[in-house]
Amino acid sequence: MNLLIASDSYKGSVSAYDAGEAIKKGILQVIPDADVTNVPMADGGEGTIDAILANRDARIHEVNVHDPLMNKISVTYAGITHQGKDTAIIECARSTGLPLIPEEQRNPMLLNSHGLGEQILDAVKQGYQHLIITLGGSATNDGGVGMLQALGWTFYNNKDEELPTQGNQVANVYRMSDDHRLPALDSCQVTIASDVTNPFHGTNGATYVFGPQKGATPAHLETLDQSLERLASLLSKHYGENIQTKPGSGAAGGLGGALYIGLQGTFEAGIDVVMDLTKLEDHMKHADLVLTGEGSLDQQSVMGKVPHGVAKLAQKYKKPIIGLAGRHDLELEQLNRFLDVVMSIQTEARPIEQAIQPDVTRKQLTVTSEQLMRLYRLGSAHSDD
Structure with a gap:
């Protein structure tokens, strides 16, 4: 199974690379033999x-x-x-x-x-x-x-x-x-x-x-x-x-x-510049599932931010894509137009100062991606039946 992680940074918390590595850790805990590629993303800002x-x-x-x-x-x-x-x-x-x-x-x-x-x-x-x-x-x-x-x-x-x-x-x-x-x-x-x-x-x-x-x-x-x-x-x-x-x-x-x-x-x-320089399209062609994310998935995310750009590329190649975020809008209709699934990584109610601590963010990304893979594997098993 080939999985592609193309995440932005979680602003004020972890870099795009670290976010991807935390997600990768969760995936491998469920599917140890998965081929997981971490391609960090950005949209022109810091990082x-x-x-x-x-x-x-x-x-x-x-x-x-x-x-x-x-x-x-x-x-x-x-x-x-x-x-x-x-x-x-x-x-x-x-x-x-x-x-x-x-x-x-x-x-x-x-x-x-x-x-x-x-x-x-x-x-x-x-x-x-x-x-x-x-x-x-x-x-x-x-x-x-x-x-x-x-x-x-x-x-x-x-x-x-x-x-x-x-x-x-x-x-x-x-x-x-x-x-x-x-x-x-x-x-x-x-x-x-x-x-x-x-x-x-x-x-x-x-x-x-x-x-x-x-x-x-x-x-x-x-x-x-x-x-x-x-x-x-x-x-x-x-x-x-x-x-x-x-x-x-x-x-x-x-x-x-x-x-x-x-x-x-x-x-x-x-x-688009970052996707070109990182050859994301080549990685996308071989992916069975794509994960992306950023600190906040909201209305601004559909205005040229990382998840939107990655999702458009995923749609081009008809790849399922999941978006992870520190928070997301309650109104998910627009987000689900380009992301098949949108998930918050929050596992409990925490003050924002605690929630954005790097160790907390990394742990929550790992836990959330692990649970997603358990669900994905369960769905795949039933589809085979």
Whole structure:
């Protein structure tokens, strides 16, 4: 029997790989001779590189960059060979991620994306001409100004004074120049991996939708959104394309739009990128049963998250698929459109702080998957009769 585990991480608890290993343990307790393949998944947020590298070789590059508060930190990105090309995989969350900022310092008016630009700069200097940049989990809402500054763009205020790289300068941008942008960018192919389709600004844009979770107050939201609107106008005029009309431009506080229009990037769904890089389709073809999961299976799960992407692939090959989650919506109609079975792993009522403890999550994944396999084996025995 061939089983495929393609799980996301359980946010704040266990990685995608660890979740898969816990599920695998439960399966093997019931069917010891099962052929179980654990292929960790991600959708472009924190942990994407780890998920990709769990099943393939890579070159790891370490580089010193600035975090969103402009403190020096050391981060890594990965180099792989993909479709015959040397490809750098750069995770936005490693240099601009929300977990880098203490909760009491989360104020997007003070944070910038300079570090992501430094990661890109290093990769280009290393000779990479194909860049996959995963967006998700960012702390910033600067429209990509900090990133572009690190790559050679210059921005000016309303007095025509050059803006510094400290802080979030988007509210001060009135003019820009790309005369000194890194020339090697012209030879680069940039893939923007994201599960977000929000526009650059407006009520459904980067600021109003994602700003509050980054610490933005109502006053911040208005200022930032107006600033992104002005920046969008500036970029659109300079490059001859309306950035606001491009779905996904609002990803990661506007980094999606800056990568798209400044680096001529191409958007791809994060889960599709990860499935491609991990060769999930090849594994899917040989599976008798598929298990996927994430911390919360809810309405957002059908908007390009890992379980939805894995389930669509399972449906393509007519494979039964089970979804496991720390919690799921009571209204399961939408979830059951793409997952044959949806199960919560909770075995008793626990406070959330206890439920998300890694040891607890791993144990509950193992117990739940073991019981599922007992049920699956029982059903298979009756079908044989």
